[in-house]
Amino acid sequence: MKNQLRQFAVIGLGRFGSAAALELMRFGHSIIGIDIDAKIVNKLADQLTLAAIADATDENALKDLNISNCDATIVAIGESLEASILCVLLLKNMGMSEIWAKASSKPHHTILSRIGISRIVHPEEEMGMKVAQSLNYPMVNHY
Numbered sequence: 139m140k141n142q143l144r145q146f147a148v149i150g151l152g153r154f155g156s157a158a159a160l161e162l163m164r165f166g167h168s169i170i171g172i173d174i175d176a177k178i179v180n181k182l183a184d185q186l187t188l189a190a191i192a193d194a195t196d197e198n199a200l201k202d203l204n205i206s207n208c209d210a211t212i213v214a215i216g217e218s219l220e221a222s223i224l225c226v227l228l229l230k231n232m233g234m235s236e237i238w239a240k241a242s243s244k245p246h247h248t249i250l251s252r253i254g255i256s257r258i259v260h261p262e263e264e265m266g267m268k269v270a271q272s273l274n275y276p277m278v279n280h281y
């Protein structure tokens with residue numbers, strides 16, 4: 139069955155967010171990428187469907203970008219717990235149901251899970267497990 143092409147928003151275009159955004163683009167999806175840092179946004183501008191300089195804790199900015207029309211959003215802000223939680227709450231208030239968020243600590247995970255986030259991602263731990271699994275089943279690496 140062919141994968142249906144969808145529209146996603148990626149908020150926070152650091153290493154994790156930009157890798158997710160570019161891979162989704164490679165699959166043919168439409169991506170709105172948002173970051174507060176103009177340099178990061180300008181670097182990715184040609185590679186995403188839309189790249190915007192915006193503060194993800196600003197409700198009006200998210201509304202102007204029509205984020206609620208997206209099928210799902212990845213919140214890839216890890217360092218600032220406050221910005222991550224505020225952004226997730228705004229997205230929830232806007233009616234977005236599929237939100238994936240990066241957690242950078244246990245308290246961050248606990249809060250995201252209490253808010254009812256669809257999928258909480260721990261990049262370092264998950265990658266560490268993937269590396270261990272690849273070493274355990276070396277044949278899988280040959281696919």
Ligand code: ATP
Nearest residue numbers: 150151152153154173174175193194215216217221
């Ligand atoms: P990574 O490991 O993915 O590179 P990081 O831990 O180095 O991320 P984070 O603080 O998690 O950095 O931020 C990821 C991205 O989110 C950065 O590019 C940062 O500019 C962006 N960001 C942080 N706060 C906001 C905000 N309020 N609105 C939009 N983007 C933000």
